[in-house]
Amino acid sequence: MLKKILIACGLLVLSLLIGVGVLYWQTQTFLTTPAEEQGRDIVLNVVPGQSLDRVAAELEAQGLVSSAHKFRLMVRAKNQGTAIKAGEYLLNTSWPPPQILDMLTSGKVLLHKLSIPEGLTWWQVARLVEKSGLASFDSFDKAVHDPALLARYGITGSNAEGYLFPETYLLPRPRNKNARPIVEAMLKTFRQQARQALPADRMNPKELLRLVTLASMVEKETANPAERFAIAGVYSNRLHRGMLMQCDPTVIYGLGTSFDGNLTRKHLRDATNPYNTYKHKGLPPGPICSPGKAALEAALSPEKHKYYYFVATGENGRHKFSKTLVEHNRAVWKYQIRRRR
Template sequence: MKTVFTTLFLFLLLSALAVGGYGFVQYEQFTKQKVSESAPEIFEIKKGSNIRRVAADLEAQSIIKPAWQFQLLAKITKQENKIKAGEFAIEPGMGPQDLLDRFTSGKTISYNTTIVEGFTFKELAKKLQADPNLVKTLTPDDYKYENIMAKIGSDEKNPEGWFFPDTYNYPRGTTDVDFLKRSHKAMKQFLQAEWEKRDSVVPLKNPYEALILASIVEKETGVPEERPLIAQVFQNRIRKGMMLQTDPTVIYGMGDRFKGNIRKSDLRRPTPYNTYTRHGLTPTPISTPSAEAIQAVMHPEPSKALYFVARGDGTSHFTNTYRDHRKAVIKYQLRGNAKAYQGDK
């Protein structure tokens, strides 16, 4: 009887060793697997997925299998509860551990959208509505100027100028509201930080006035290096109580009526944005100002200039008196024809 038990014990022991050895060989083979050229390039882990779901999806898509061994690897390496949601790039030659490391790193595939400096909110809204990478939750009615800021949880009343121009990277699943909130927060933080560092001579009452003037500087600047000087011209005019008299504000006030040219009647039409008929700043920004335009307003270049005129090559000619400004207009815009000058009429 004792011999029978001994024999049975040895048999079971050998069987266990054989099974264990076979399992070890299988596991070793599993860890040496490589993702094939035919595997999907993108693998998505949805929110709430656990390691079992991830392993099953990997097997179903023929990326790595069997699923149970991937789960075992995650358990052994203590990564089973560290999986992140998102889209991940899958590359040929990656092994099971490479995949686990990527899934727990949070290095998901990102998409990007750029807010261009000088955009109006209307142009920004149109771009976001057509962006294929953002999840659309806002309706055309939500994008209306009177509605949008409440939709993103802001106390501001008008969206113009309140979204920081930059290229934003984000993962799949980002909504239009998420995107606008992020950009709005970036603008508020940047504007406040720059306001606190402004030159003491800046004749503006608050950060919003600086945002408005920066939006005008943005639209008036032909070459970047002239922003601080253009900002100074407008601030000099504000100090003297002069009208800003800048064409981009007229164009903004014309809205869809603007067809490429400003007529004399447009300069005389008293819209809230016509700085040829009204003193002071416009009611709101007229565009999305760049960081450089905001900084130019906070740190203008010292000058007594009150006027500038485009030379035709992207740069401007700056003058301190109306008489010199008249000469510059005749020279650079009227090709020397003084009779064509109508600024005094």
């Protein structure tokens, strides 16, 4: 009888050991084996407040783990049930489960490339952002006109025109296509670049507005980097003598999105356009685009010369600079009127 009991106990212990061994083997297999040998990139979006059960189920549904149940057990065993962070993650089906968990708890969310070239208006930037799929045009519009946001960055105008720094950004996808984080990233970058380019005494809001406005005109007037300082010098000379700026891009900006690409004499004679520098002396009310760092530097240190006029030559973005109106009219005839004829 005792022998039978001992045999039964031995068999029970053996079965337990086998069960434990099988469970250990299954656990180790799950921890070390990816869901797929041939890896595929999968973008997983973890929304704020999403439960571990929902995350695990989504991982299994996307083919990133072989078992949602085992993934949950692993997470709880590591006491990381609340460590998974919301965001958009780029994962791969060839990663073992611990690597996937490490990524989800790291907060290293997927970054999207957004390139903003120099010389765009705020609404052109908004269209690029909307085209990227990161945020909506309307939310961008709302953010660039937000008085609280403008005050935080020392912007005195009614919108953030001129302060949306042109740069290539790597950005996480905002929640609900809200452009505010994108606008803030551009404003922060502008502040950093301005502090590098401008002395501290030129960083007060009023002086900064003047510099950015002048820089935006320089940015729109030439695509040739070598001429930026010279063009800034022309506008500086005109301001000093109380002359009209006579800058076509300012007039175009004042026409807004209604401009069809054809600037007419009627437009140049329209005194109701506050940005018409053919009718209103001095700089326009504010920037007309987002200037780059080089244009800001040109506005800060205009070239010293005696030129008051310039006209495009049609050659590699170059201009012909003139000291007198007579010289300028000759240049206009040579490079514009006669060439068109």
